[in-house]
Amino acid sequence: MNPLSIVPFVLFVIFIAKWLYVNVRSGRKNLPPSPPKLPVLGNLHQLSSLAHRSLHSLAQRHGPLMLVHFGSWQTIVVSSADAAREVMKKHDIIFSDRPASSISRKLMYDYKDIAIAPYGEYWRQIKSICVLQLLSAKKVRSFRSIREEEVVLLVNKIEESCSSSLPIDLSELFISLTKHIVCRATIGKRYSDGEGHGGSRFNKLFKEFCALLGVLDIADIFPNLAWINHFTGLNARIDKAFKQFDNFLEEIVDDHLVRDWVAIKDDQKDFVDVLLTIQNSPDGEPVSRDTIKALMLDMFLAGIDTTSTTLEWTMTELLRHPEAMKRLQEEIRRVRGSRPTVTEDDLDKMLYLKAVIKETLRLHPPLPFLIPRQPTESVKVQGYNIPAKIRVMINAWAIGRDPNMWEEADEFRPQRFLESSIDFKGQDFQLIPFGSGRRGCPGITFATATIEIVLASILDKFDWEIPGGSKPGDLEVAEALGATLHRKLPLLVVATHHSA
Numbered sequence: 001m002n003p004l005s006i007v008p009f010v011l012f013v014i015f016i017a018k019w020l021y022v023n024v025r026s027g028r029k030n031l032p033p034s035p036p037k038l039p040v041l042g043n044l045h046q047l048s049s050l051a052h053r054s055l056h057s058l059a060q061r062h063g064p065l066m067l068v069h070f071g072s073w074q075t076i077v078v079s080s081a082d083a084a085r086e087v088m089k090k091h092d093i094i095f096s097d098r099p100a101s102s103i104s105r106k107l108m109y110d111y112k113d114i115a116i117a118p119y120g121e122y123w124r125q126i127k128s129i130c131v132l133q134l135l136s137a138k139k140v141r142s143f144r145s146i147r148e149e150e151v152v153l154l155v156n157k158i159e160e161s162c163s164s165s166l167p168i169d170l171s172e173l174f175i176s177l178t179k180h181i182v183c184r185a186t187i188g189k190r191y192s193d194g195e196g197h198g199g200s201r202f203n204k205l206f207k208e209f210c211a212l213l214g215v216l217d218i219a220d221i222f223p224n225l226a227w228i229n230h231f232t233g234l235n236a237r238i239d240k241a242f243k244q245f246d247n248f249l250e251e252i253v254d255d256h257l258v259r260d261w262v263a264i265k266d267d268q269k270d271f272v273d274v275l276l277t278i279q280n281s282p283d284g285e286p287v288s289r290d291t292i293k294a295l296m297l298d299m300f301l302a303g304i305d306t307t308s309t310t311l312e313w314t315m316t317e318l319l320r321h322p323e324a325m326k327r328l329q330e331e332i333r334r335v336r337g338s339r340p341t342v343t344e345d346d347l348d349k350m351l352y353l354k355a356v357i358k359e360t361l362r363l364h365p366p367l368p369f370l371i372p373r374q375p376t377e378s379v380k381v382q383g384y385n386i387p388a389k390i391r392v393m394i395n396a397w398a399i400g401r402d403p404n405m406w407e408e409a410d411e412f413r414p415q416r417f418l419e420s421s422i423d424f425k426g427q428d429f430q431l432i433p434f435g436s437g438r439r440g441c442p443g444i445t446f447a448t449a450t451i452e453i454v455l456a457s458i459l460d461k462f463d464w465e466i467p468g469g470s471k472p473g474d475l476e477v478a479e480a481l482g483a484t485l486h487r488k489l490p491l492l493v494v495a496t497h498h499s500a
């Protein structure tokens, strides 16, 4: 017998022995169940480009608390409301830290922002500054005129398309609108989209940043292979994007400094003015120039795509469900009555509108995994041991479609929210598009104020159809997962002026 012929057999035995060792060991450690994994890759081969769906399928077999391996990364995936409640409510403080990521660290000024900053004193201080100066209900009310002006411009653009009956790209209009609103509130100016207005520069830089933040970085999951990023050009791409965006943000800070911002009245200060004022006050800590730039980036990255994606999916679902569209338009037009336009004062009376938005966020949370957490110490969740510093991903997408929580879970049925008090503010763990607890989204009021007035205004003024006379059910709903879970294809629609 050729001695070489037993090599595959020996390798096979070693592989099985190692597999058994790892599994018995993890059983002894009482870790959550894991899908079988390959050497080196772990479970990476089981991830599709729509990771929320792949991990949902795995969780259906292995349980709502599951340990998966992406290369050297161990990750806990949470896929039920009960497990999410334990993580984000019962053990909120322990799970309030964020795992490190080399790309984010580089792009976000060494964790000087809020969203990925480690949990601690710095995060607490800058978060309270942001909430007080930009995101509180009072501040959001003060941006009402910005929203109204931007909605008028949006309506005008749609109106122009009505005369030609040509389809318009609603995805593009929504992204542009949310960008203008967030920029005006944060930096006090809007970047028009045409060449030469700074808009195309902003759009290019913003797109590249979002793309980079969605990259699964080899250096994180296989630290020994970090050198590969040098050869693939990723490191150079990150350096270039960072440098270009940094120049752009530097110009914004400089523009604010030459404006004699000390003389500007408090109620006319934008967010950057306020940050500069704090920086120059006797207890200006912890606001450095890098903090100001990182916070601007945070607001752009956290506020623009999430809000426009929600608008895009809401219109998609309404076009696919004409009876819901009709009911919502009737509600909006009834509340408006004989006045020429809807205003923000009308929104509280539009209960079906709120139900439609909740139902959209249940089915299409823009951040299907929220933002990853990491426990600062070992902790027990649902009877399993969760080791300190492990990466935790909460699959809000899977939780929103859990048939144990929702009747006809995959169906768009907004009326379910008329019959229940379930809300997305972080107390009902079956609906957590904004997360929950200390690290939950502080921008809910900012986002919903925009989403509600935009939808109410455009659904009031126009009637909507899919181009080419296609049936509602034929409207493409394919998803793409980047920085947010958005439509794969832009939403093209035909608007006609509502004349009744």
Ligand code: HEM
Pocket: 114, 115, 116, 127, 135, 182, 298, 299, 302, 303, 304, 306, 307, 310, 365, 366, 367, 370, 371, 372, 433, 434, 435, 436, 437, 438, 439, 440, 441, 442, 443, 444, 446, 447
């Ligand atoms: C529909 C729109 C939005 C959705 C669905 C959304 C969702 C989220 C989610 C899921 C998180 C992570 C929560 C967690 O880990 O528990 C988050 C964090 C955050 N969001 Fe939002 N968001 C939206 C709009 C906004 C807006 C408009 C702003 C600001 C202008 C904003 C600012 C932030 C910030 C600063 C964080 C980080 C909080 C922290 O780590 O302490 N978001 N958001």
